[in-house]
Amino acid sequence: MLHGAKITDAKPLRASKLFETGEYQSFHLSTVVLDSQLGDSKKVRLVAELENQKEVTLAVLGKDSEMAKVDLYINVTQNIKLMLKGAPKGTEVSLSGYYEPSADDADDDMFMPMGAEDDDEDDEQDGDEDDEDDDDEEVAPVKKSSAKKEGGEQKKDKKASEVEKLNQNLKQA
Numbered sequence: 001m002l003h004g005a006k007i008t009d010a011k012p013l014r015a016s017k018l019f020e021t022g023e024y025q026s027f028h029l030s031t032v033v034l035d036s037q038l039g040d041s042k043k044v045r046l047v048a049e050l051e052n053q054k055e056v057t058l059a060v061l062g063k064d065s066e067m068a069k070v071d072l073y074i075n076v077t078q079n080i081k082l083m084l085k086g087a088p089k090g091t092e093v094s095l096s097g098y099y100e101p102s103a104d105d106a107d108d109d110m111f112m113p114m115g116a117e118d119d120d121e122d123d124e125q126d127g128d129e130d131d132e133d134d135d136d137e138e139v140a141p142v143k144k145s146s147a148k149k150e151g152g153e154q155k156k157d158k159k160a161s162e163v164e165k166l167n168q169n170l171k172q173a
Helices: 119-126 152-172
Strands: 002-008 026-034 043-049 055-062 067-075 081-085 092-100
Touching (some): 055 067, 055 081
16 A cells, blocks of 8 residues: 655654554555755755664755655564754655555455456355365266267267266266
């Protein structure tokens, strides 16, 4: 799910704020954009302050580079603060990214081709909860032709009779 936030020179963003809803376990920060004019300052650093008070520079923004791509995953358990360093008063930076669904929340339908049916949906409709396909559906028997067949057509008739026998066995089972 797409998410965005703004930080200013005076207002950092705590990672805990990203996870207030409790719906997601991790956030992928992907892009940062310098929104406001810098005034006299040449560069602004986007910094992550880690749990041990150690700072890591994530991006350097300026007049020549107003946008930066980052690849940062923040977990709900991490106590991280994102802030600006070297920014004059009134500087704003937009952060954008997306929430990562947890493995439990990942929907298998997302990976199925469009128009494909899910076995679970069939099970819900017919009340059958096992994962095996419903093979007990009746198959129309193959009709034999009374005309005499030659060569490859005789082999087709033999296969057709085998299919018919299998259909009969399925009906009896």
